[in-house]
Amino acid sequence: MLAIQGGIVYTAVSGVLQGATILIDKNKIIDVGHHVPIPHNAQIISAEGKSVTPGLVDCHTHLGIAEEAAGDAHLDKNEVNDPVCPHLRAIDGINPEDPGLHDAYSSGTTTIIVTPGSENVIGGQSVAIKTYGNIVDNMVVRQPAGLKMAFGENPIKMYMNKNKPPSTRMSIAGMIRENIIKAQSYDKNYRAGNVDRNLRLEAIVMMLNKEIPLRAHAHAADDIMTAIRIAEEFDLILTIEHATAGHKVAEELAKRNIAATIGPSITARVKVELKDRTYQTPALLHQAGVKIALITDHPFLPVSSLRLEAALAIREGLPRDIAMKAITQNAADIIGVGDRIGSIEKGKDADLAIFDGDPFAISTQIEHVFINGQSVFPN
CATH class of the missing domain: 3.20.20.140 (Metal-dependent hydrolases)
Incomplete structure (x- = not known):
């Protein structure tokens, strides 16, 4: 299980969530929001101050x-x-x-x-x-x-x-x-x-x-x-x-x-x-x-x-x-x-990208990409 914690989450369907958590189990998003319980055995990736978008x-x-x-x-x-x-x-x-x-x-x-x-x-x-x-x-x-x-x-x-x-x-x-x-x-x-x-x-x-x-x-x-x-x-x-x-x-x-x-x-x-x-x-x-x-x-x-x-x-x-x-x-x-x-919401494939800044800014760098819950970049 994976938790991406504290990011600026661009859901693409319900606006932008500041400081939200995305919980992933295997290849699916199982929860997203501000008060998501994180299991003790989950891997945690801090996205504080970063932008998280759908793939x-x-x-x-x-x-x-x-x-x-x-x-x-x-x-x-x-x-x-x-x-x-x-x-x-x-x-x-x-x-x-x-x-x-x-x-x-x-x-x-x-x-x-x-x-x-x-x-x-x-x-x-x-x-x-x-x-x-x-x-x-x-x-x-x-x-x-x-x-x-x-x-x-x-x-x-x-x-x-x-x-x-x-x-x-x-x-x-x-x-x-x-x-x-x-x-x-x-x-x-x-x-x-x-x-x-x-x-x-x-x-x-x-x-x-x-x-x-x-x-x-x-x-x-x-x-x-x-x-x-x-x-x-x-x-x-x-x-x-x-x-x-x-x-x-x-x-x-x-x-x-x-x-x-x-x-x-x-x-x-x-x-x-x-x-x-x-x-x-x-x-x-x-x-x-x-x-x-x-x-x-x-x-x-x-x-x-x-x-x-x-x-x-x-x-x-x-x-x-x-x-x-x-x-x-x-x-x-x-x-x-x-x-x-296409969006960050419960039940969708865990396809996500983490950016170090505004995703529409030219200078922004990509830090992490997940496809079906698997980290594919960097690899």
Whole structure:
């Protein structure tokens, strides 16, 4: 049993508790508060004067499938020979020895989504994992965690010179609709015993049955609206990934209760879709009533920069408590595991980070990280 005592506890659900104690048994938080009885045999870690947060959550990365310092042999995030690959699973490409995973947990990020890239119209299935471990199957939090589809520039750039569609945004939307219709027909015929199992269409059926969401890569406002149009046409759960110009259609997202994962904001306007990039987007979407999370899109922005994304959003008007939720509880909810991770409360996984100061200050150092109640940093 472990007690983290006397810290400034950022619960992410019930405010900040000054001088509180967190009691952990095995892999779960069993109590948190100011008057928590500590068993005589508990290990005690003093957090007096320090900040204790939930383990941070980054709900859009390519960790493990776009490995750092590994070259093309380990660049597995896009299957660039077929624009429609719903049967691909990110879990099958993850190398848990990617040094980026060490960067994640050593900077306080304890849970991530690993998603296929955005060079295909339908890129494949995302997976949510804890960031510490040597066997990816033992790290899984949710599998699959969504079906990745990409709107806008990236699929067009990849395929227009390969003599394959898509070469227009119309083609992207048409290909998505076409494959959804095929999946609807397949589902009916498979349940009737008339066709053999088809892994490509089976993945789309999971999305149609609302077992997993459509995770739509969409930067520009018009592409966001196309994703919404398709989601409404087929009654899908939709999350907008990146949402660079999401502030332009904030009210449309809010009235449909569509969440947005925003980022990476710390980037130049290297393509047309990023022309509306602003650090104000998180605040503007929150003000409109949109549930938001902040993401790094690692390796496009290093995963260790997640707190920096939050700090810049705070500077531009995002309330501090919402910034904390955007990298903890909100992100966990968007993944679909908010009942298990994302906050410091009784019954949650014991994923925690201890900082020597304000968690949003650039100069703050991380001192300790726990995943499932296990100390993983320093190690």
